[in-house]
Amino acid sequence: MYKAFLIKYGEIGVKGKNRYLFEDALVRQIRFALNKIDGDFVVSKENGRIYATAQSEFDYDEAVEALKTVFGIIGICPVVQIEDNGFDDLAEHVIKYLDEAYPDKNVTFKVDARRARKNYPMNSMEINMEMGGRILDAFPEMKVDVHKPEVLLQVEIRGDVINIYSIEVPGPGGMPIGTAGKAMLLLSGGIDSPVAGYMVAKRGVQIEATYFHAPPYTSERAKQKVIDLAKIVSKYSGPITLNVVNFTDIQMAIYEKCPHDELTIIMRRYMMKIAEDLGKMSGCQGLVTGESIGQVASQTLQSLASTNEVCTLPVYRPVIGFDKEEIVRISRKIDTFETSIQPFED
Secondary structure (H helix, E strand, C coil): CCCEEEEEECHHHHCCCCHHHHHHHHHHHHHHHHCCCCCCEEEEEECCEEEEEECCCCCHHHHHHHHCCCCCEEEEEEEEEEECCCHHHHHHHHHHHHHHHCCCCCCEEEEEEEECCCCCCCCHHHHHHHHHHHHHHHCCCCEECCCCCCEEEEEEEECCEEEEECCCEECCCCECCCCCCEEEEECCCCCHHHHHHHHHHHECCEEEEEEEECCCCCCHHHHHHHHHHHHHHHHHHCCCCEEEEECHHHHHHHHHHCCHHHHHHHHHHHHHHHHHHHHHHCCCCCEECCCCCCCCHHHCHHHHHHHHCCCCCCEECCCCCCCHHHHHHHHHHCCCHHHHCCCCCC
């Protein structure tokens, strides 16, 4: 039944004269997401609306799941689009739509009509009333509820095209990738750093990542685990360049020459400095870590201040005030949790 999706965005709508830049970035991300699935789509921007229109057969569930990974989208509406051939033709299409979309007609509904084209012969209220009557005639078991309907039927008259839809799948929200600069993520095989990468990407930041590998003390399985986590996060953030730094010699030198009760914080300082140097080479404007205050001994305020001292770039910590359960909840939502808890320590 569905050949197109109406894409709704949130924060982008309050932008000023540069709003088109955010819309264009969102269009690019939608195209990128839909290119990963079978099917050919045309993504277009029309009068403040974004549409993804199928040009071939496609898997509906697969398309929705792809769109649910695009930051900037707050609603994914599978829509039936028809040409304007008069109200009677519109009513027939609405009744056919409801019949196919809702096999169980024992539901409450409300019609919400909008006219972008003001010369349509009926105003919005008249369309609501007349369409409601036609629906009740066709499906007597359906009931009107204008306050809390189970089905909110949207009828949008825009130019020569009319949109009919009633389903809105929530999107991830946020801002389109690439609209807020670039940052370097210090990525490990734990639970926290992939969540931090996801969260900063949700605000439109393009991310690159650095992982510190110390063979033979860390295994190849541990490195593969981090690569797998980067791939999962990239479903949302777009392609991620992953820098794998061999840290063994540095780690051993610290172990031999530094006080043992300060090994962790000294290693953290070197990791931050190396990640910053890599970030500067690739145009990053900040570092991102998965640190949360007090979660481990190296994440006290004093320790965080000590690691900050070696950096000239700002350090962003999206989960700084989260407890572990809050971080775990997000990791489950983005499907990194099961990979993060694999028993391969980095």
